[in-house]
Amino acid sequence: MVENKTAANGFLAGTPWVYTETVKEHFLNPRNFLMGNENEYQCDAKGIVGNPICGDQMLMMIKVDEKSKKITDVKWKTYGCASAIASTSALSELAKGRTLDEALKITAEEIEDYLGGLPKHKFHCSVLGHEALAAAISDYKKKH
Amino acid sequence: MVYLDYSATSPLLPEAKKAMLAAMDLIGNASALHTPGHFAMNAIEDAREEIAKLINAEPEEILFTSGGSESNNTITNIFVGQNVAVSAIEHPSLLESARLRCNATIIPVNKYGNVETLEIEPTFSLCSIMLANNELGTINDIKKLAKAAHAKGALFHTDATQALGKIKIDVKDLDVDYMTVSSHKIGGPVGIGALYIKKGSPFTPFVIGGHQERGRRAGTYQTVNIAGFGAAAKYAREHKTWEIYEEKIRPLRDELAKRILTDIPYSSKNTPDSNSLPNILNVSFEAAEGESIQLYLDAEGEIITSTGSACASGDGKPSHVIMATRNDAEIAHSSVRFSFGLDSTKKDIDHVMKYLPGIVDRLQKISTLHAGKIKKEDSYYGRK
Numbered sequence: 001m002v003e004n005k006t007a008a009n010g011f012l013a014g015t016p017w018v019y020t021e022t023v024k025e026h027f028l029n030p031r032n033f034l035m036g037n038e039n040e041y042q043c044d045a046k047g048i049v050g051n052p053i054c055g056d057q058m059l060m061m062i063k064v065d066e067k068s069k070k071i072t073d074v075k076w077k078t079y080g081c082a083s084a085i086a087s088t089s090a091l092s093e094l095a096k097g098r099t100l101d102e103a104l105k106i107t108a109e110e111i112e113d114y115l116g117g118l119p120k121h122k123f124h125c126s127v128l129g130h131e132a133l134a135a136a137i138s139d140y141k142k143k144h
Numbered sequence: 145m146v147y148l149d150y151s152a153t154s155p156l157l158p159e160a161k162k163a164m165l166a167a168m169d170l171i172g173n174a175s176a177l178h179t180p181g182h183f184a185m186n187a188i189e190d191a192r193e194e195i196a197k198l199i200n201a202e203p204e205e206i207l208f209t210s211g212g213s214e215s216n217n218t219i220t221n222i223f224v225g226q227n228v229a230v231s232a233i234e235h236p237s238l239l240e241s242a243r244l245r246c247n248a249t250i251i252p253v254n255k256y257g258n259v260e261t262l263e264i265e266p267t268f269s270l271c272s273i274m275l276a277n278n279e280l281g282t283i284n285d286i287k288k289l290a291k292a293a294h295a296k297g298a299l300f301h302t303d304a305t306q307a308l309g310k311i312k313i314d315v316k317d318l319d320v321d322y323m324t325v326s327s328h329k330i331g332g333p334v335g336i337g338a339l340y341i342k343k344g345s346p347f348t349p350f351v352i353g354g355h356q357e358r359g360r361r362a363g364t365y366q367t368v369n370i371a372g373f374g375a376a377a378k379y380a381r382e383h384k385t386w387e388i389y390e391e392k393i394r395p396l397r398d399e400l401a402k403r404i405l406t407d408i409p410y411s412s413k414n415t416p417d418s419n420s421l422p423n424i425l426n427v428s429f430e431a432a433e434g435e436s437i438q439l440y441l442d443a444e445g446e447i448i449t450s451t452g453s454a455c456a457s458g459d460g461k462p463s464h465v466i467m468a469t470r471n472d473a474e475i476a477h478s479s480v481r482f483s484f485g486l487d488s489t490k491k492d493i494d495h496v497m498k499y500l501p502g503i504v505d506r507l508q509k510i511s512t513l514h515a516g517k518i519k520k521e522d523s524y525y526g527r528k
Contacts, residue, residue: 024443027439027440027443028440028443028444030510033510034510035506035509035510036509048512052473052474052477052512052513053473053474054454054473055433055453055454055462055473055477056433057512057513058512059512077510077511077512078433078510078511078512079431079432079433079511079512079513080433080436081433081435081436081439081453082435082436082439085436
């Protein structure tokens with residue numbers, strides 16, 4: 001064990017992590033993710049984007065109320081980094097309760113604002129969940 | 145905090161800090177001919193002697209640089225426009241600068257990270273192969289490779305940044321012409337390193353415009369950092385740190401490897417069992433992304449590690465080292481490096497094993513990828 005003298009010396013004060021507290025909170029307690037087999041979750045539509053060769057992939061599954069076209073439930077899975085996990089967690093919260101068209105209007109910037117910012121080189125990671133949601137909505141529209 | 149990122153940088157040794165504090169009171173420019181200048185130069189020459197002793201070189205064969213990256217850049221700058229052969233797993237400071245400045249041929253490595261045979265044409269001026277790799281810990285047989293290069297008339301450089309202090313190094317025995325070393329991997333300060341240049345080897349200064357270092361590197365002497373590096377080198381030599389690493393740290397590393405491969409499904413070792421540094425363990429966890437593992441270890445267990453994942457590298461590319469050894473981007477993105485220091489204990493390993501299995505399990509369960517593609521019969525990869 002190494003004593004954390006850095007914290008004691010105050011070098012870390014205020015910025016203990018490269019990510020904001022909200023990002024960290026969503027990373028540690030992600031909302032709406034699906035553990036285990038995705039085939040056991042009865043969704044109305046799904047979208048998968050990204051490529052594991054590039055280091056990230058995202059699957060988004062949605063349930064939709066047929067009459068109101070509102071998203072009633074969202075579940076996601078990912079092979080991705082902390083930014084991808086936190087931003088998709090945030091997106092899943094933002095999307096729930098919105099109509100499909102409203103959900104499509106959620107921007108990457110809105111997710112970033114919700115999380116209180118992301119490091120610049122991590123911006124593309126947050127786009128992944130966003131693209132997966134758009135793919136799921138497109139899948140739903142094709143089916144209905 | 146359980147710090148297992150010593151290969152990235154090591155905490156400053158108290159001995160190095162003490163020497164640096166003393167050197168901070170030396171006010172003279174070491175190049176000056178006045179008395180304070182002489183005092184500063186004495187501190188520098190004492191340190192040079194310590195670096196030389198540690199690798200069995202002569203003091204005049206040691207050139208101070210700003211670190212390993214500058215030492216490696218200095219090497220490729222000597223051989224501008226010439227045919228050079230470099231291994232696929234060199235540090236980017238060597239690999240990228242060789243590609244930029246020289247006519248570089250990449251020497252492939254086997255799945256352990258070893259250059260098995262060296263076949264070069266007599267037209268090659270230089271061959272550069274790491275003594276030990278920074279990501280995997282793999283040790284190459286430099287004595288054999290240098291001999292093979294010399295037989296073809298090429299000079300030989302080895303990057304010993306990670307090996308210094310971890311294994312015994314003797315430049316005369318290895319018979320290399322150039323060697324890169326760095327201070328902060330052995331408990332000295334960051335920002336200082338050295339290049340061993342065997343007497344009589346060709347040399348061109350990389351930083352020009354000053355007479356310092358006998359005209360071999362311009363720039364005012366960094367007396368404080370040099371004194372710190374010297375003290376760290378002295379510590380390594382006097383304590384024979386390579387023996388402590390061998391006796392105390394290698395068993396710890398091997399125990400962590402065994403427990404990971406036994407307790408964590410779909411884990412596999414990137415570091416070879418033999419011919420590796422005693423303090424580096426690189427492991428991949430199928431379907432679990434490396435940056436996430438690294439950050440969960442940090443956030444939940446205050447366990448500090450590194451990863452070969454693209455998301456951590458900043459350039460969006462997976463580790464070129466694991467791509468060269470295992471040629472699998474998913475394995476590279478899912479890799480974590482644990483690197484031990486002299487202070488590491490059994491408690492540290494217990495602490496890692498308290499958090500790591502749960503983190504990997506959770507990431508594998510939320511993953512879009514399905515673990516299990518590594519062949520079971522390939523026992524080296526240790527799949528459960």
